[in-house]
Amino acid sequence: MNNFELIQAGLSRRSFLRARGLAGAAALANRFSFAEIAPKNGSHSSTAEVSGRRKLGTLEVSSVGLGCQDFTGTFYATHPNRADVIMLARTAHEHGVTLFDAAEAYGPLEVERILGEALAPVRSEVVYSSKFGWNIDPETGKNLGGLNSRPEHIRRSIEATLKRWRTDRMDLVYQHRVDPDVPIEDVAGTMKELIAEGKVLHYGLSEPGPNTLRRAHAVQPVSAVQNEYSIMARDPETAILPICMELGIGFVCWSPLAMGFLTGTIDQNTQLERGDFRTMVPWFAPENRPGNLALVAVINEWARRKRATPAQISLAWLLAQGPWIVTIPGTTKMPHMLDNNGADDVSFTSGEMQEFNAALARNPVHGARLPAMVLSLSGVEAPAKSS
Numbered sequence: 001m002n003n004f005e006l007i008q009a010g011l012s013r014r015s016f017l018r019a020r021g022l023a024g025a026a027a028l029a030n031r032f033s034f035a036e037i038a039p040k041n042g043s044h045s046s047t048a049e050v051s052g053r054r055k056l057g058t059l060e061v062s063s064v065g066l067g068c069q070d071f072t073g074t075f076y077a078t079h080p081n082r083a084d085v086i087m088l089a090r091t092a093h094e095h096g097v098t099l100f101d102a103a104e105a106y107g108p109l110e111v112e113r114i115l116g117e118a119l120a121p122v123r124s125e126v127v128y129s130s131k132f133g134w135n136i137d138p139e140t141g142k143n144l145g146g147l148n149s150r151p152e153h154i155r156r157s158i159e160a161t162l163k164r165w166r167t168d169r170m171d172l173v174y175q176h177r178v179d180p181d182v183p184i185e186d187v188a189g190t191m192k193e194l195i196a197e198g199k200v201l202h203y204g205l206s207e208p209g210p211n212t213l214r215r216a217h218a219v220q221p222v223s224a225v226q227n228e229y230s231i232m233a234r235d236p237e238t239a240i241l242p243i244c245m246e247l248g249i250g251f252v253c254w255s256p257l258a259m260g261f262l263t264g265t266i267d268q269n270t271q272l273e274r275g276d277f278r279t280m281v282p283w284f285a286p287e288n289r290p291g292n293l294a295l296v297a298v299i300n301e302w303a304r305r306k307r308a309t310p311a312q313i314s315l316a317w318l319l320a321q322g323p324w325i326v327t328i329p330g331t332t333k334m335p336h337m338l339d340n341n342g343a344d345d346v347s348f349t350s351g352e353m354q355e356f357n358a359a360l361a362r363n364p365v366h367g368a369r370l371p372a373m374v375l376s377l378s379g380v381e382a383p384a385k386s387s
Helices: 003-008 018-025 082-094 110-125 151-163 184-196 211-218 242-249 257-264 289-305 310-319 334-345 350-361
Strands: 054-056 059-062 100-101 125-131 134-136 143-147 174-175 202-208 224-228 249-252 325-327
Touching: 054 249, 054 325, 082 334, 100 249, 110 125, 110 151, 125 151, 143 249, 151 184, 174 184, 174 224, 184 202, 184 211, 202 211, 211 242, 224 242, 242 249, 257 289, 257 310, 289 310, 310 325, 310 334, 334 350
Parallel strands: 100 125, 125 174, 174 202, 202 224, 224 249, 249 325
Antiparallel strands: 054 059, 134 143
8 A cells, every 4th residue: 555545544644873783784785875974074973873862751761762654665655674674673773762663554564664673673772653543444554544543443543553562561652643533531441451451552632633642642641743844844733732732732843854854955847746735735846846935045054054964954954843752753764864863962052043933934835744634633622431
């Protein structure tokens, strides 16, 4: 099932190696040239090591994690090699990354299997994060259409997820999208039971409505919210981030590099591959690119000033928004993962942040962050629980 089929079904959705990682890097010698793995001129980080640790509720994770959605190539039409992404995940761990993010819907099912194989030898050193909530057969991966967060389906999904990850417990599990037909109290209640049974350790929500977030937290403390958040996608600042701060909930930023737009690799002439989800994202439309490239020019200037890369500046900006905010940039490319890790070493003074924010404000974003149909699945409020 490719990305477009998933959307139709309602599913939507780069620095030298440190000594400890040289062995892993050597295995890639036939795939990457030295120029691809070495840092770009001006790169801030010389280790690509993530030493920063943050808390999602009580769950400690690396400040920069790894988003694994495209490990099967269905999102950006990248067609990655399975052995390469297994090496990528293992090398990320060797460089301090502890948070690995997936979902039942990614593949479907296959990304969880890949991570289960890649991380089994270091299970106790990493945080397994996944999601349930689409109406997918958890054994076959067949799309049954729409959303499904009925308690019995959640349990089937979690049991199958545990098998694919080769583990007896999931560190963090999110409801992928709010099911408009199931009260959040039923979802949170089921997660509370699974936590009591030790099969799930921490509960999260992705793209929830603010009232739903509060209602869920009242039943079972929510450790993390995972929403799209980047310099280009700032919707969470209105309601969700304040609630997270108030209730002590961690926040995980998916697509923190705006699907690659903030890395400086997109220009007016960039041609996206057939099957690439971004061909449907308004940001990338020809009429919106010039305005958005003006915003990227600001980031590029700050990258030069800070001797960092655009990706590192973009991620560091997010990390500066709060000590309970974590990023999970997604990639299937070793140089990109190593570069992203370097954001952990980039910081801003209060004066620099004010200046940077002022420059960003002068260059508004053009176009919506997602296609209308996919965007409609965000901020949904669950139905009331009948007495």
